[in-house]
Amino acid sequence: MIMADMVQILVLGLALGGVYALMGSGLSLVFGVMRIVNLAHPSLVMVGAYIAYWAFRLGGVDPMITLPVALVILAATGVLLYKLVFEREARSAKYSEMTVLLTFALAMVVEGALGTAFTNTQRVTSPDYATDAFFIGSVFIPKGQLYSGIVSLTIISALALFLKYSAFGNAIRATTQNRDAAELLGVNVNLVGLVSFAIGIGLAGAAGALVSFVFSFFPAKHWEWIAILMSLVVLGGMGSILGTVLAAFILSVIAAYVGFFFGATWSTLTFFVALFVVLLVRPQGLFGEKPELA
């Protein structure tokens, strides 16, 4: 039986990893291009989750259908934030530190606004599949987490294809590698920054729609997600989307095993301890090449 348990935990860990991967990839994209450590990312995921929640609660709309809507709304928010806040900071001397503090403050604003509007009650959307599961032998796969994992990997693959094969995607990757050189070669780095920021925030909205039926959530919960997502991004190597996705699966599986052997309380601790260990042993993470930011 112990073998079946092990497989079961692996499956659950991987299913969770899919959601974290989508949450983390937007963060990673924004960091890669803009060098912004967006601490407000999880709070924007929360906004997406609330959009999906109210659409389901009031209109009975499936979160999967709300997902593109949340993506667009959040992407538009991203454009607004970029224009209002981050564009003017680009010339700041202590840019990276400044943006961390700014996004931290933004996270508080979003949390406070959500808390004021919707109170701190725990919410979760419950479409039929959220509480259902497939069985393969004695191993069960929760449908909600499976679907969200598939959708999240589809979106990430689409993003990867866009970055790899479209002209604009190439411009984004060039800017990630070397902003000044990209600008010299005629890339409109401001536009690239704006678009990738919007995509990153949009991905937060999409992730929010998935999160809404995978986790129960309340506005203040984003602090926990911040540390979890940061551990993914740091382990994956700041700015590497592939690294973030891999890290999401690795850490979620480890966390699932830790939860099984030592109790659920300690499973989140995995992420935070991993963050420390990575910062200590290999600050640039698995795929990062940016020791100067470490």
Add this chain to the structure above:
Amino acid sequence: MPTIDTDDILEQRRAYNESLAQAADKTRAVWFPIAIMAALLALPALQFVGNYNYLIHLVLFTASYVVMASGWNVLGGFTGYISLGHNVFFAVGGYFAGMAFARLEISTIILAPVAGLVAGALGYLIGLITLRVRGPSFIISSLALVMIFRIFFENWEFVGGAAGVALKANSLPVEWAKLPYYYAFIVMAAFAVWASYRIKHSKFGLGLRAISKDEIKSESAGINTRFYKVMAFAISAFFVGMAGAVWGEYLTYIRPNIFLIILVSVNMVLMCILGGKGTIAGPVIGSVLIVAFNEFFVATLGASEINILATGLIMMLCLMFFPLGIVGTLARHRKLPRVLNWD
């Protein structure tokens, strides 16, 4: 060919520096902080004519944040390492003194320096790890620290887990009950401000400020940057831990969601940024303003969510339009009033 006597040159330079320091001293309004101190020490006399418990509480609350913000300033202001996780040391100081008070009945006011040292020692150890990275990575690591400590304190049965431990209230009549803590915080606040002045103007403080300007150059100039940074971390943890020690007994409760909430550490950061990072008067001015804001939002609007929203908004506006803070901006335009020039 004339011989150059290095001792002579050094002596001349020392004399010149001293004359500069004396000239600076002459413009300093030392009477002002002393007058504030005197007024605050005499303030509880108001209790003879009426009930001013709320006023006493507000001053006490502000003073506790002066201690913490001044402590944070040693690391965040002088050294330039922004920590969003200093409430960890607030909790460590609070739990250490609170548990000693609950079990051994030793007053937390007497234990405060010890609790500060415990927090400082822990800060030294944590600093050895987290100060290996800088910039955004350091900030992230400080956030993760809060999460780790929160999980530990919530699951540590000895300190009561998430429910915490209730502490005995003192037996003084209600109008005098706050006074021991009031004086403890006022004295600690004065000590913190004085100490940060002394630190800033010591060789150590000069090293810290060099690190905040350019760490690599400071290292090559012969500063032991690692030791300096870690010491700065330990010193700032010391002050925050000291404040935490007395805070627990004052609230008659130690519980993770008193100490380990993000608002506490944000307040420290925000007070320094609003007042002016790296200045002596900045954290004090920031504490007064932020406590006033908090009271306004919580007391008038009655919702802590709005308080979080407003705190975040103030922080954003402050960062975008006054990154130097009140003292820093005024000093840059040479409009800083003499009474606020404590540097």
